[in-house]
Each structure stands twice: as C-alpha cells, then as structure tokens.
Amino acid sequence: MTPPDRPRARRSARGRFGEKAVLLALAAAATISVLVTVGIVVVLVEEGALFFTDVPITEFFTGTQWFPLEGKFGVLPLLNASIVIALIAAVVAVPLGLGSAIYLSEYAPERLRRVVKPVLEILAGMPTIVLGFFALDAVTPALQMVFPGLGLYNALAAGIVVGLLITPLISSLSEDAMRAVPNSMREGAFGLGATRRVVSLRVVVPAALSGIVASIVLAISRAIGETMAVTLAAGTIPNLSWNPLEGMQTITAYIVQVSKGEATRGSLQYDSIFAVGLLLFVVTLVINIIAVRIVRKYRTVYQ
Amino acid sequence: MTTNVDPEKTAKDSPIEIHLAAGAADRGASQQASGAQPGATSSEPSLGPPIFRLQDMGVWYGKHHAVKGVTMDVPRNAITALIGPSGCGKSTALRCLNRMNDLIPGARVEGRVLFGDEDLLSSDVDPVDLRGRIGMVFQKPNPFPKSIKDNLEFGMKVNGIKPTAERVEQALVDAALWDEVKDRLKAEAFSLSGGQQQRLCIARAIAVEPEVILMDEPCSALDPIATLAIEDLMKNLAEQYTLVVVTHNMQQAARISDQVAFMTVEGTAEGDRTGVLAEVGTARQIFSAPKDPRTEAYITGRVG
Amino acid sequence: MSTLETPAPPPQPPVASTVRPLAKKRARPSEQLFKWLVVGLTAITMAMLIWLLTSVLIRGAGSVSWAFLTDKPSSNPAKAGFNSALRGSIVLMMVTIFFAWPIGVSAALYLEKFAAQSATLTERRLRERLATGRVTGPGAAWTRIRLWWLRIRPRVVHLVDVNISNLAAVPSIIYGLLGLAIFVGVMGISKSLLAGGLTLAVLILPIIIIAAREALRAVPMSIEQGAMALGATRWQAVRSQVFPAALPGILTGTILAMSRAIGETAPLIVVGGVVYSTAVPSLNPLEAGNEALLAMPLQIYFWTDQPQASFQAIAAAGIIVLLATLLVMNLVAIILRNRYSKRW
Numbered sequence: 001m002t003p004p005d006r007p008r009a010r011r012s013a014r015g016r017f018g019e020k021a022v023l024l025a026l027a028a029a030a031t032i033s034v035l036v037t038v039g040i041v042v043v044l045v046e047e048g049a050l051f052f053t054d055v056p057i058t059e060f061f062t063g064t065q066w067f068p069l070e071g072k073f074g075v076l077p078l079l080n081a082s083i084v085i086a087l088i089a090a091v092v093a094v095p096l097g098l099g100s101a102i103y104l105s106e107y108a109p110e111r112l113r114r115v116v117k118p119v120l121e122i123l124a125g126m127p128t129i130v131l132g133f134f135a136l137d138a139v140t141p142a143l144q145m146v147f148p149g150l151g152l153y154n155a156l157a158a159g160i161v162v163g164l165l166i167t168p169l170i171s172s173l174s175e176d177a178m179r180a181v182p183n184s185m186r187e188g189a190f191g192l193g194a195t196r197r198v199v200s201l202r203v204v205v206p207a208a209l210s211g212i213v214a215s216i217v218l219a220i221s222r223a224i225g226e227t228m229a230v231t232l233a234a235g236t237i238p239n240l241s242w243n244p245l246e247g248m249q250t251i252t253a254y255i256v257q258v259s260k261g262e263a264t265r266g267s268l269q270y271d272s273i274f275a276v277g278l279l280l281f282v283v284t285l286v287i288n289i290i291a292v293r294i295v296r297k298y299r300t301v302y303q
Numbered sequence: 304m305t306t307n308v309d310p311e312k313t314a315k316d317s318p319i320e321i322h323l324a325a326g327a328a329d330r331g332a333s334q335q336a337s338g339a340q341p342g343a344t345s346s347e348p349s350l351g352p353p354i355f356r357l358q359d360m361g362v363w364y365g366k367h368h369a370v371k372g373v374t375m376d377v378p379r380n381a382i383t384a385l386i387g388p389s390g391c392g393k394s395t396a397l398r399c400l401n402r403m404n405d406l407i408p409g410a411r412v413e414g415r416v417l418f419g420d421e422d423l424l425s426s427d428v429d430p431v432d433l434r435g436r437i438g439m440v441f442q443k444p445n446p447f448p449k450s451i452k453d454n455l456e457f458g459m460k461v462n463g464i465k466p467t468a469e470r471v472e473q474a475l476v477d478a479a480l481w482d483e484v485k486d487r488l489k490a491e492a493f494s495l496s497g498g499q500q501q502r503l504c505i506a507r508a509i510a511v512e513p514e515v516i517l518m519d520e521p522c523s524a525l526d527p528i529a530t531l532a533i534e535d536l537m538k539n540l541a542e543q544y545t546l547v548v549v550t551h552n553m554q555q556a557a558r559i560s561d562q563v564a565f566m567t568v569e570g571t572a573e574g575d576r577t578g579v580l581a582e583v584g585t586a587r588q589i590f591s592a593p594k595d596p597r598t599e600a601y602i603t604g605r606v607g
Numbered sequence: 608m609s610t611l612e613t614p615a616p617p618p619q620p621p622v623a624s625t626v627r628p629l630a631k632k633r634a635r636p637s638e639q640l641f642k643w644l645v646v647g648l649t650a651i652t653m654a655m656l657i658w659l660l661t662s663v664l665i666r667g668a669g670s671v672s673w674a675f676l677t678d679k680p681s682s683n684p685a686k687a688g689f690n691s692a693l694r695g696s697i698v699l700m701m702v703t704i705f706f707a708w709p710i711g712v713s714a715a716l717y718l719e720k721f722a723a724q725s726a727t728l729t730e731r732r733l734r735e736r737l738a739t740g741r742v743t744g745p746g747a748a749w750t751r752i753r754l755w756w757l758r759i760r761p762r763v764v765h766l767v768d769v770n771i772s773n774l775a776a777v778p779s780i781i782y783g784l785l786g787l788a789i790f791v792g793v794m795g796i797s798k799s800l801l802a803g804g805l806t807l808a809v810l811i812l813p814i815i816i817i818a819a820r821e822a823l824r825a826v827p828m829s830i831e832q833g834a835m836a837l838g839a840t841r842w843q844a845v846r847s848q849v850f851p852a853a854l855p856g857i858l859t860g861t862i863l864a865m866s867r868a869i870g871e872t873a874p875l876i877v878v879g880g881v882v883y884s885t886a887v888p889s890l891n892p893l894e895a896g897n898e899a900l901l902a903m904p905l906q907i908y909f910w911t912d913q914p915q916a917s918f919q920a921i922a923a924a925g926i927i928v929l930l931a932t933l934l935v936m937n938l939v940a941i942i943l944r945n946r947y948s949k950r951w
Contacts, residue, residue, distance in 0.1 A: 168652075184445035
C-alpha cells in the first residue's frame with residue numbers, strides 16, 4: 001500500500017510520449033480517409049483535364065454522338081442511357097420497395113418481419129455481376145416472350161435488374177423511417193376511427209416522408225453508378241434514345257469497355273474514362289448531397 | 304322519450320354504482336354482494352344512467368393476465384376516474400372500451416362490455432367504427448406532424464364528416480383553444496406548447512362528434528397550469544360527453560370526477576401480477592368513506 | 608331503441624338517452640385491396656429473388672464439381688475450372704484486409720474515442736501556460752497552434768464524418784479509376800492482385816470505419832469511465848476495456864465489408880482489365896504483386912461475356928460458388944454477432 005501522504009506522481013514522460021505516438025498514428029489513419037477523397041478528386045480532375053485539352057468541353061456536353069474511334073466525344077448518349085436505366089430501375093424499385101416497407105412496418109406480424117427483412121437484404125448484398133448474368137440469362141428471354149423481336153441487349157432488362165438491386169435499399173431505409181414514427185401517432189389516428197390503410201398512407205408515410213424520399217434519391221444515385229448489370233444487359237453501343245427496348249451504353253459500361261481492352265496510358269481513350277468518371281462522380285455526389293439535405297431539412301424530430 | 308326498463312335486467316343488475324370486486328371471480332356473486340348493501344344508495348348523489356356496463360372484463364397479453372374481473376357501470380355524461388398504483392392495469396382496462404387492445408399483437412379481452420345494450424367486445428362489432436364513436440386522448444400529446452387545421456380535419460374525413468370551417472372552429476372553441484390558435488390554423492401542430500398540443504388532441508377527438516371520450520393520463524406530461532386548463536375543460540366537456548379518465552393523481556380525480564374506480568395489483572400463485580378492480584363509487588364516497596382497506600391505504604398515502 | 612335505465616335513483620330523462628346500435632363489422636374493399644397490394648409487392652420482390660436463385664441453380668448446378676473447383680481455366684468450356692479465380696479471390700481478400708483493417712479500425716478509434724472527446728481541460732492548461740508567460744518564442748507559437756487545433760477540431764471531425772459517409776456512396780467503378788491512376792499509374796504497381804487488393808481496400812475503408820465506429824459506440828461510456836476512474840489514461844482504457852468489448856462487432860462489420868469486396872467486379876476490371884490467363888496464382892500474399900489479377904467475379908464476367916451457351920453454364924456454376932462463399936461469410940458474421948453481442 002502506498003502511504004497516503006506520498007507526493008502526487010507525475011505521469012512518466014515515456015508513457016506519455018508512447019501515448020502521443022499512438023494517438024498520432026490513429027489520427028494519421030483517420031487522415032487517410034480524407035486523402036482518399038482528395039485522391040479521387042485530383043485523379044479525376046487531372047486526367048479529365050488532359051482529356052478536355054483535346055476535346056472542347058462544349059462538344060463534350062452538347063455532342064450527340066459518342067464514337068471515340070472517330071473522335072466524336074459527345075457524352076449525351078452515355079448520360080442519357082444512365083438516366084434511362086436509372087429511371088426504369090426507379091419505376092420498378094419504388095413500388096416494390098415502398099410496398100415492402102409499408103407491409104413490413106405496418107402489417108407484417110413480428111415473426112414474419114424477422115424472416116422477410118433479411119431475405120430482402122440478400123438482394124442488396126447480391127454481387128452485381130450476378131444480376132447482370134440474371135438479366136442476360138433469364139430476364140431478357142422472358143421479356144422477349146412479351147416483346148417479340150427484343151434484342152439480347154436492351155435497357156429494359158438492365159433497368160429491371162438494377163431496380164431489383166435497389167429495391168432493398170428503398171425498403172430498408174423507408175422502413176427504418178416509418179418505424180421511427182412514434183407509435184403514439186398511430187394510436188392517435190386509430191383512436192379517431194382510422195383504418196390501417198389510412199393510418200399507413202395518411203399518417204405514417206407523411207411523417208416518414210423525408211426518410212422515404214431520401215431513400216429513393218440514394219437508390220437512384222446507386223442505380224446511376226451501377227456497372228456490371230448494365231454492362232452485360234444493356235450492351236456497349238452508344239445510343240441516344242429513350243426507347244427502353246433498345247440497347248444503349250451507360251457511362252459505367254463505357255468505362256468497363258475501355259478498361260477491358262488495353263487502352264494505353266496517355267491515349268485519348270484512356271483520358272476519356274476519367275472525364276466521364278468525373279461526370280459520374282459529380283452527378284452521384286450531387287444526388288447524395290440532395291438526399292442528405294432532404295433528410296436534414298424536412299426531418300421531424302419526435303420527442 | 305321512451306324508457307324501456309327491461310325487467311330481467313333490472314332484477315339482475317345492481318341498483319347502485321358500487322360494486323365490490325373482491326368477490327368478483329364470480330360475476331353473479333359480485334352483483335349480489337353489492338346489491339346486498341342498499342345502505343350505500345342513500346348517500347349517492349344521482350349518477351346518470353350507465354352508458355357502459357363492464358361485466359367481468361379482463362385482459363390477457365399472451366400468458367400474462369394483465370387485468371381481470373372488472374365489473375362496473377360507467378354513468379353517462381359524467382366523469383369516471385380510474386385510479387390506482389402504477390402497473391395496476393388502468394390504461395389497459397381503458398383501452399378495452401374502444402378496442403384499442405385489438406391493435407396489440409397477442410392481446411385478448413375477456414368478459415363483456417355493454418355499450419348501450421350491445422357487447423362492444425363482440426367479434427362482429429366493427430372496431431374502426433366504434434373508435435369513431437368512442438374517442439381517445441393519450442398520455443403524451445400526439446398531434447400529427449401536420450397543421451392544426453389538418454389535425455382536426457383528419458378525424459372528420461376518416462369518419463365521413465364534412466370538414467367545414469365551422470366544425471373546425473367549434474371543436475377548437477369546445478377545447479378552449481380557439482382564441483390561441485385562430486390566427487394560425489395553418490401553423491404546424493408541433494409549434495404549439497405541450498398543453499396546447501393536448502387541447503388540440505382533445506379538439507381532434509371532439510371534432511368527430513364522439514359519444515364518449517377516453518383519456519389516458521391526459522395531464523401527466525403537462526405542467527400544473529396546463530393541467531388546470533385541461534381539468535376545467537374536462538368538467539365542461541362532461542356536460543355533453545361521457546368521460547372516462549385514467550389518472551395517477553388522486554387530487555385530480557377528486558377535483559374532476561363524479562365516479563371513481565380504484566384498481567390495484569394482486570399477485571397470483573403463478574407469480575403473475577394482475578390488475579383488479581378493488582372498489583368503485585362516487586368520488587365523495589371513495590375519498591371520504593372507502594370501503595375496501597386497499598383503497599383506504601392508497602388514498603391515505605400508506606401504499607403507492 | 609332501448610335505453611338502459613337503472614330503477615333507482617328515480618328515472619330521470621338522460622340528456623342524450625339513446626345509444627345508437629353498434630355498427631356490424633363490414634367489409635372495406637379498399638382496405639383489403641391495399642393490404643393485398645402491399646403483400647403482393649413484397650411477394651413479387653421475394654419471387655424475383657427466388658427466380659434469380661433458381662435460374663442460376665438450374666443453369667449451373669450441373670457444372671459444379673470438385674474438378675470445377677480444382678481445374679485451371681480453359682478455352683474449352685467442358686474443361687474450364689474455377690481454381691485460379693478462387694485462389695485469386697482468396698489472395699485478393701488477404702491483401703485487402705491487410706491494408707483496410709488496421710487503417711479503418713485506427714481511424715474509427717481516433718474519430719470515436721479521441722477526436723470527439725471534450726478537450727476543455729487541455730485547453731485550459733494551454734491557456735494558463737500562455738498566460739503565465741513561462742513559454743516564449745517557438746514554444747508559445749506551438750502552444751498557440753495546439754489551441755487553434757483544439758478549437759477547430761470539432762469542425763474538422765464533422766467534415767471527416769461527412770466525407771466518410773460520402774465516400775461510402777461513391778460508385779465502386781470510381782475507386783477503380785483511382786486505383787488505376789494511383790496504384791498502377793503513379794506507384795507503378797503492375798496490374799496484379801496487389802493492385803486489385805489495394806483498390807478494394809480503399810473501397811471498403813469507409814465501410815469498415817463506419818462499422819467499427821458503430822461497434823465502439825455500442826460500448827457504454829461507463830466502461831471507459833470506470834477504467835479512467837481507476838487511473839488509466841484514455842488510451843489505456845480504450846485499449847484494455849473498450850476495444851476488446853467492441854471487437855466482435857468490429858469483426859462482424861469487417862466480414863460484411865469483405866463480402867462486399869469479394870463480389871466487386873467493376874473496379875477490378877478498371878484496374879486490371881479482363882485478362883485471359885491459365886496461370887494458377889500462388890496463395891502466398893507476398894507474391895500478390897507478381898500474380899495476374901484473377902478473381903471469381905472477373906472469371907464469371909469473362910464467361911458470361913462469351914457468346915457460346917456452354918460458357919453460360921460454367922458462369923452460373925461460378926456464381927453458385929461465389930454465392931456459397933458469400934453465404935458462409937454472412938453466416939460467420941451472424942454467428943459472431945449472436946454469440947458475442949452483449950446487452951449492456
């Protein structure tokens with residue numbers, strides 16, 4: 001036992017130095033995450049800038065043809081394809097995701113919910129290459145029975161499987177938002193003589209709206225950045241069209257197409273994937289920021 | 304006005320509002336036991352005719368017998384207070400009266416609750432319709448995250464009442480909230496203070512023109528001033544509506560209620576804790592001359 | 608209409624004497640319709656998943672065999688095996704976890720346990736030191752810099768937070784471009800398993816940081832404070848009490864991050880291209896820099912992209928192996944979570 005009147009010990013300098021070193025190392029690790037972002041921006045901007053020294057930025061954004069081998073670099077066909085497929089995906093995923101969310105949050109008995117929810121999340125963890133295979137091998141043949149003459153590569157099949165991929169994102173985040181609506185609010189509505197449908201649609205969904213909208217926005221961002229399923233299912237022909245039955249090449253599919261072959265470093269094609277990558281990065285970043293804003297601005301804080 | 308007095312009912316039902324639930328395991332016995340105390344009648348101020356008759360009502364949550372053997376009448380156009388220590392099942396009992404327990408998975412209600420002369424627990428009664436006629440106000444104010452006006456119109460639309468400006472105004476006037484909010488009906492309900500929110504919830508309940516309003520500790524989340532405002536409001540509402548109010552506050556029960564039902568907890572042999580009705584009577588009788596020793600212990604502050 | 612009246616006290620006309628009969632339970636078609644709508648939408652989603660799994664199983668089950676797992680790739684679909692891809696994925700995961708785990712967990716520890724803590728005591732001490740005038744010259748400047756850092760630290764941490772959650776939402780193909788430019792371009796690493804593993808490490812870094820922070824946050828403050836009350840420094844308390852308690856949660860999150868990485872295809876294609884190779888990668892991760900970039904999803908993509916139908920069958924077989932791997936990883940994560948998760 002130490003005597004009670006011992007002088008207050010100063011912590012040994014060595015121990016403190018060791019701890020400072022550890023702390024510094026931990027802080028350095030945290031800095032790496034920032035460096036990754038800086039790295040992404042620098043790489044995309046630097047390599048993209050090389051591209052834009054050869055291709056005027058106006059041509060890039062207004063040109064309607066993307067034939068790199070002929071030196072035609074109008075990004076609209078690629079961007080359009082990304083948007084068309086993301087929209088098809090949203091048309092598939094919003095009803096499926098919201099319906100599942102409402103069912104799981106408002107209707108399903110707890111035991112069923114505990115089974116259904118993880119099963120839906122399997123879809124979210126499905127490697128996208130698997131969805132691409134599924135689109136080519138099963139979805140397109142099935143669609144060909146409905147639309148005779150549908151080509152092997154088409155935006156519709158790609159959009160459907162991407163929709164499947166983002167459905168659990170919508171259902172999971174929306175369900176979280178709906179379950180965060182306090183039960184007292186449901187009881188208030190039931191106590192007034194509301195039916196379960198009215199409680200779901202007129203009380204719970206509006207109260208959870210910011211979370212629901214944010215989940216949809218995030219899902220669309222995910223759909224735009226999706227790569228393998230669209231590369232395999234929608235094909236590699238740039239095509240400025242709104243017809244979902246046609247094949248079209250998205251931004252991501254173009255990057256894959258160039259990467260697959262050996263585009264030599266420094267070639268215009270090599271630079272072009274960073275330019276379209278920059279566009280993709282900016283588009284998804286803007287969408288994500290919108291989602292965060294929506295949540296922050298319209299979030300209702302329940303006591 | 305026709306008054307059909309059913310002779311059979313008259314013979315069976317006790318003439319007074321006091322039922323001692325001690326022997327309530329057997330409903331018939333309980334009725335007779337209470338009937339055997341005619342002396343109590345003389346001191347009774349006249350409580351109106353009953354609107355609810357609870358007969359051996361109980362609630363199970365899965366295997367937990369939360370409440371059992373509640374037998375009492377609830378007089379019309381009066382305030383009935385349910386008091387008792389926490390965990391005695393007051394709120395659970397209250398929630399039987401508009402079938403809110405239906406919404407809890409695994410909950411089961413036994414016995415009978417006559418509303419008029421029909422058992423509202425019967426499976427062929429529409430609970431949604433019933434809740435439109437028996438309104439409810441909850442412990443914590445729970446306005447919807449919408450405007451004040453939307454909060455009121457919600458219930459009207461649900462119940463097929465045309466949501467006119469007059470009806471909105473009338474409900475807010477009746478809930479003593481009109482003067483405070485008439486200039487900002489479009490404001491978010493959440494912008495109101497807690498007491499105002501609770502009065503909005505009362506207005507919301509009134510707006511659907513119910514016959515009964517159930518209140519589950521409506522003041523427990525409010526400060527004393529807001530509580531007084533709500534209490535005044537309840538007394539006014541009792542002229543038009545039947546109120547059943549759960550409260551843990553005995554002073555409140557004494558201030559507002561016409562009839563008081565005291566519930567308490569009994570341990571069972573299996574280690575379950577079940578809420579039972581110990582005593583029911585007029586407020587004056589319960590607070591001045593409780594018959595059940597448990598009631599006396601509670602109101603004199605020895606227990607709970 | 609009948610009224611309920613008690614005989615005594617003497618009958619008095621009630622204010623509103625009649626109670627309308629209760630409405631009988633009625634069918635509400637819109638209610639039923641809506642319920643079936645949401646049930647149906649959930650069922651369709653589940654059915655699509657079942658369709659996906661069965662179509663892959665039917666197409667590929669016949670091709671899954673021991674030989675398939677142990678054979679080299681071949682241009683002949685009947686002889687082509689998955690062994691190289693399997694080995695490639697294993698090495699890839701080793702490289703990925705070697706880089707991502709220590710960095711991710713360290714970052715989480717710093718952000719959760721140090722940067723977010725109040726520094727009022729340190730701040731006061733530094734202020735007093737300046738006030739007494741005991742430090743001068745460079746010493747004073749350094750003290751001022753430290754004070755300035757303490758003041759802006761909360762804002763910096765917030766920015767890092769936002770940055771990490773944004774990184775988690777960046778499309779994976781962008782990480783491929785980053786890996787291509789930095790690891791292959793600037794650092795001159797060949798298009799190898801090492802380059803692929805590093806790219807995937809960067810990809811899952813934000814996922815690991817987020818999961819580890821959640822696991823650390825789940826450990827109640829009282830544990831840490833208890834240790835510090837016994838005289839431990841914060842680092843000692845974190846290292847000896849908080850970190851071990853959070854470890855099962857961190858490992859669960861790590862496995863889930865790896866199951867994301869093992870299915871990633873696009874960034875690997877961008878970094879390494881799709882090469883046809885009959886090489887069999889060594890399982891020694893130190894050799895990763897010399898091995899061609901091969902992995903299960905890349906092989907599946909290569910096969911799916913072939914026009915011949917017979918390649919579709921082995922692509923499906925490869926998918927079955929990949930999904931089985933994912934299943935095992937997820938089961939381990941679930942067991943870990945259920946077994947070691949504590950209720951505080």
